[in-house]
């Protein structure tokens with residue numbers, strides 16, 4: 071990267087980012103645009119959002135029509151990479167999980183990842199046919215491969231998102247798609263209705279730390295595939 075940050079593999083690349091309105095997705099959008107990428111950014115509420123280099127679109131990842139409109143905008147812009155980041159959290163014992171909460175979490179985290187990815191695969195195949203590569207980066211969680219009390223619903227969704235990620239990597243190898251799973255530990259965002267900047271989160275990861283991991287995956291040289299990045303704040307217990 072040059073001192074200006076413009077002459078990078080990201081300059082001029084088009085990247086679609088879901089859940090881009092706040093938290094990690096907002097930090098990813100900021101980091102990408104700062105390096106000259108053009109971001110097609112989606113979230114349900116994008117009112118009042120603006121950032122040089124980013125185009126904000128209303129997107130509900132659980133809604134097929136909404137996903138189709140978002141994917142259409144991304145394809146028209148020439149999207150080369152997708153960051154599936156939209157997600158919600160919910161923590162309670164199994165006997166308190168309602169059907170509505172089950173659907174909210176699973177539909178957003180699992181179905182959402184599936185729908186947005188599926189909507190772009192035809193385009194990624196066409197890019198491959200023209201000699202171009204594509205990338206998908208899925209922001210899952212450190213708990214996409216381990217669980218804990220009160221974490222059944224959230225971790226089930228993240229295990230499933232990890233499975234989707236790994237199957238996509240295997241399928242996508244045939245059409246030049248490189249797939250990365252980003253597994254952050256505790257990050258100071260608005261996640262699960264929390265407040266960004268709350269005192270108890272002072273030593274957690276910052277959204278920009280996760281954005282750096284996404285950039286690492288997206289700037290890997292074409293011969294390298296970053297399969298997975300697991301990152302934690304040092305205050306979090308060591309676990310894999």
Ligand SMILES: NC(=O)c1ccc[n+]([C@@H]2O[C@H](COP(=O)([O-])OP(=O)(O)OC[C@H]3O[C@@H](n4cnc5c(N)ncnc54)[C@H](OP(=O)(O)O)[C@@H]3O)[C@@H](O)[C@H]2O)c1
Pocket residue numbers: 088089090091092093094095112113114115116129130131132155156157158159178182209210211212253254255256257258259260261262263
């Ligand atoms: N914070 C953590 O400690 C942590 C740790 C590991 C992994 N993660 C993962 O990181 C990702 C981002 O979370 P965050 O911490 O940045 O949370 P956040 O601050 O609450 O941001 C979540 C983003 O997702 C969007 N979103 C939610 N439901 C959506 C839907 N149906 N369609 C489209 N966009 C939707 C939200 O915007 P709208 O509400 O306007 O749609 C928002 O932009 C999630 O997948 C989460 O599981 C978070």
